[in-house]
Amino acid sequence: KFHPFLHSIYQAQARLNSVMMALDQQVSQLKLAGAMKQSAEIMQDMNRLVKVDEISTTMMEMQKEMMKAGIIAEQIDDAVDNVLDEDMDSDEADEEVNKIIDDVMSSALKGTNAPMSKLQKEKEKDLEDDETDALEGRLNALKS
Numbered sequence: 001k002f003h004p005f006l007h008s009i010y011q012a013q014a015r016l017n018s019v020m021m022a023l024d025q026q027v028s029q030l031k032l033a034g035a036m037k038q039s040a041e042i043m044q045d046m047n048r049l050v051k052v053d054e055i056s057t058t059m060m061e062m063q064k065e066m067m068k069a070g071i072i073a074e075q076i077d078d079a080v081d082n083v084l085d086e087d088m089d090s091d092e093a094d095e096e097v098n099k100i101i102d103d104v105m106s107s108a109l110k111g112t113n114a115p116m117s118k119l120q121k122e123k124e125k126d127l128e129d130d131e132t133d134a135l136e137g138r139l140n141a142l143k144s
Contacts, residue, residue, distance in 0.1 A: 099123075 102123060
């Protein structure tokens, strides 16, 4: 008895749901159309405000300046690296400090009978060898 009546109610309900979904779709499409219209208006305003040629020229100049700055920064980095590479290492620095200390000590102890250090003896021997080499070189030059 009630079966045909229930069937028609379910069909009506399905039709109503279908109509509601179609209406929701149309509302969504109207919202999307409104958003796209606003977006198009904003893009038109931006095109009027922005001069593409000027921006292109500015960007090219900026690129050149940034490239120059990059090259300059690279040159500075290379120069700093070269200077740091040429710096003495700690052994060379210690050797230089020891030479200076020996020079000061030898000048201070010159009038005394204090024993000389190994470094002082080596230094004096090197000086004598250098003087001998210089004299031999002069002698050879005179012979020639």
